[in-house]
Amino acid sequence: MGTARWLALASLVALVGLLEGRLVGEAEAGFGECNKFFYAETPPAGLAADSHVRICQRAEGAERFATLYSTRDRIPVYSAFRAARPGEGGAEQRWLVEPQIDDPSSSLEEVINEADAINSVNNLGSKQALTVDYLDSDYQRGQLYPFSLSSDFQMAAFALTNTAPMTPSFRERWYMNLNSLMDRALAPQCGSMEDLYIITGVVLSDHKVNDKVTVPALVWLAACCAGPGGWAMGFVKHTRDNDIIEDVMVKDLEKLLPSNPQLFQNNCGETEQDTEKMKKILEMVNQVQDEERVLLSKDSTIPLSSTRNKKSALLSPEALEESSGSLLGKLLGFIATPFLKVFQLICYLVIGILKYLVCFLWYFTKQVISGVENCLYSLGSATVSYFVTIGEELLSIPWKVLKVMVKIIRAILRILCCLLKAVCRVLGIPVRVLVDVATFPVYTMSAVPIVCKDIALGVGGTISLLFDTAFGTMGGLFQVVLGICKRIGYKVTFDNSGEL
Numbered sequence: 001m002g003t004a005r006w007l008a009l010a011s012l013v014a015l016v017g018l019l020e021g022r023l024v025g026e027a028e029a030g031f032g033e034c035n036k037f038f039y040a041e042t043p044p045a046g047l048a049a050d051s052h053v054r055i056c057q058r059a060e061g062a063e064r065f066a067t068l069y070s071t072r073d074r075i076p077v078y079s080a081f082r083a084a085r086p087g088e089g090g091a092e093q094r095w096l097v098e099p100q101i102d103d104p105s106s107s108l109e110e111v112i113n114e115a116d117a118i119n120s121v122n123n124l125g126s127k128q129a130l131t132v133d134y135l136d137s138d139y140q141r142g143q144l145y146p147f148s149l150s151s152d153f154q155m156a157a158f159a160l161t162n163t164a165p166m167t168p169s170f171r172e173r174w175y176m177n178l179n180s181l182m183d184r185a186l187a188p189q190c191g192s193m194e195d196l197y198i199i200t201g202v203v204l205s206d207h208k209v210n211d212k213v214t215v216p217a218l219v220w221l222a223a224c225c226a227g228p229g230g231w232a233m234g235f236v237k238h239t240r241d242n243d244i245i246e247d248v249m250v251k252d253l254e255k256l257l258p259s260n261p262q263l264f265q266n267n268c269g270e271t272e273q274d275t276e277k278m279k280k281i282l283e284m285v286n287q288v289q290d291e292e293r294v295l296l297s298k299d300s301t302i303p304l305s306s307t308r309n310k311k312s313a314l315l316s317p318e319a320l321e322e323s324s325g326s327l328l329g330k331l332l333g334f335i336a337t338p339f340l341k342v343f344q345l346i347c348y349l350v351i352g353i354l355k356y357l358v359c360f361l362w363y364f365t366k367q368v369i370s371g372v373e374n375c376l377y378s379l380g381s382a383t384v385s386y387f388v389t390i391g392e393e394l395l396s397i398p399w400k401v402l403k404v405m406v407k408i409i410r411a412i413l414r415i416l417c418c419l420l421k422a423v424c425r426v427l428g429i430p431v432r433v434l435v436d437v438a439t440f441p442v443y444t445m446s447a448v449p450i451v452c453k454d455i456a457l458g459v460g461g462t463i464s465l466l467f468d469t470a471f472g473t474m475g476g477l478f479q480v481v482l483g484i485c486k487r488i489g490y491k492v493t494f495d496n497s498g499e500l
Contacts (some may be wrong), residue, residue, distance in 0.1 A: 023100045024054035031056050036064035037080040039197045039224045039264045043068075046261030047077055047201075051103060055161055067161050071101060071127035073214035075164040078201030080146050083193040095141065096159050097121070101128045108206055114160075115355065119363055129160055129213045137209050142166030144200040144219065146175050164202050165215045174219060177237065177245045177288065185284035186223050186233070189277045195227035199263055203256065205239075215239070222250055222263045229274035230342075233262060235283055244292045247285045369484075 024032045034056035035041040043066070048054075051072035057064050068077040099108040103122040114131055117124050124130070134141060141163040166174065190196045202216035209215060221235045234253030237245045250267060254260055 023058055023098070023104075028432040030054075031066040031080075034063050034080075036063065037066045037197070038083045039226055039268055040201075040266070042198065042265040043080070044078065044261050044263045046259040047257070052077060055098060057159060057162075065162070067159075069098075069101065069128070069161045070214075073204055074127070074129040074133070074212060075202060075204075075216065076144060076162055077212055078199050079162050081145055081198045081200075083196055094129060095159070095163075097124070097128060097130065098159070098161050102126050102159070115359060118359065119366070129163070131160075132210045133210055134165065135210075137165075138167060139165035139209050139213075139215065140168055140171055142171040142174065144202070145198065145221075146178065164219070165209045165213050166239070167241075169241065173292065174237060177235075177292070178221070180288045181221075181235065181245075181285065184288065185281045186225075188279050189231065190225035191227050195225055195230070197226065197264070197268075198222070201257070203258070218256075220256070222253060224268035225262045226252075226268065229272045229277060230269055231278045231281070232268035232270070233278065235285075242296055244289050244296070245281060245285075251411060297468075352401070 024030075024034075030038070030041070030043050031054050035043070038044075047068065051070055053069050053071060055067045055069055057067060065079055065081045067079045069075075095114060095117070096112060097117050099106040099112060099117060099121045102124050106121060108120065125133070127452070129141075131141070141158075141160065142165070143158060143163050145266075164472050171307045178440070186196065189192060199222045201220055203218045203220070204214050205217035207215040216239055217239045218236055220237070223234075224232045226232070232250045234250045235245055236248055236253065236256065237243065248256075250263060254263060326389070363455055
């Protein structure tokens with residue numbers, strides 16, 4: 001995030017305090033840390049769709065409420081609160097937008113003013129409603145629950161993700177109903193405000209403001225008191241004129257909503273609810289309804305609450321016409337209307353010119369700061385790169401010198417090794433000759449006995465062969481003689497000694 005963007009965010013924080021809205025990721029269950037705004041930490045089941053995003057709204061370091069927002073219709077489906085009272089009606093309103101709805105890749109995690117978002121958010125207004133969407137229409141930005149996000153009620157910050165198109169008269173009656181119900185019916189019958197869970201939402205119609213923002217057909221509120229002797233109640237108010245707020249049971253309210261959802265787990269402990277407290281609530285609701293009927297019977301142009309902006313009432317031509325019952329007053333009002341319109345147009349043009357002038361100056365300042373920042377960054381990067389390169393070269397010199405020395409030593413060792421091999425080969429020739437000469441007598445003397453032995457064996461073998469030959473010849477002659485004697489008839493005998 002650049003320096004200019006940090007300055008923009010710092011100026012916004014100075015105006016409205018530390019305010020941030022976080023889109024809950026798909027991998028997270030429910031609304032993350034904002035699950036505490038739902039009974040049993042369980043969001044309503046059956047209302048979510050693909051075009052909806054979950055927002056956990058934070059202010060001044062703490063979670064404030066949770067919103068399920070429709071990017072297709074550009075209005076909230078519902079918002080959930082806990083222990084919250086409606087804000088002061090006379091506070092100066094500052095409307096904020098959620099950057100990550102239109103630009104998911106935005107690094108801005110805080111809701112910011114529309115004027116600051118023009119130059120810092122891509123595709124601003126593509127998925128959420130802006131103030132310009134309400135121009136030249138009969139509708140105004142109306143909060144589902146007029147709850148201030150800032151502790152400074154004279155400069156309250158309101159998120160546009162908690163607003164829906166409402167006519168001025170309907171918005172005023174809706175705020176009046178919420179204040180009356182909270183102060184006289186709901187809060188007194190729930191011992192600890194910490195146990196009071198509030199969900200407000202809309203049911204869509206087919207009408208859109210400037211073909212962008214869907215107008216609700218009705219707005220609804222469901223309250224659950226989870227303390228001892230708890231209870232649950234629902235309220236519905238159609239956006240048609242002259243319709244008063246209606247009280248319904250939570251189950252009946254769920255049937256009026258799309259997909260028949262379940263707003264509170266286990267119907268806010270239905271089996272343990274206190275019917276006496278619910279009767280007292282209904283009695284006060286009847287009084288609020290009667291008061292609204294009386295107000296509706298009067299002229300619709302008379303302000304319905306004491307907190308209405310007096311300046312806008314004085315500047316309204318319709319209020320000037322109705323405030324005087326005489327013909328002169330009507331004539332003066334008719335004459336003054338064009339001048340008031342021209343004055344309003346001039347004021348609008350002056351404000352618009354000043355706004356765009358401030359935006360232009362701010363944009364120019366950011367560009368200058370960004371340019372200076374880029375120049376300084378480039379200069380710093382070049383300087384760092386220069387010194388890093390020099391440092392690398394200086395550090396590499398000892399290493400290169402060491403590598404050269406190692407190569408020289410290796411070359412010297414190779415030369416010495418070759419010389420030693422040559423010397424050894426030269427000296428190896430006479431040494432072998434001397435060894436052979438020295439060993440010749442030894443080999444000769446050791447061969448004499450072996451030769452003599454071989455000669456003796458040869459002579460003995462020869463003699464033995466001669467004897468064998470002689471005896472064999474004699475034996476053969478003897479056999480021949482003996483055979484001849486047998487043929488001529490002589491009998492030859494031998495005695496025991498073997499003589500004839």
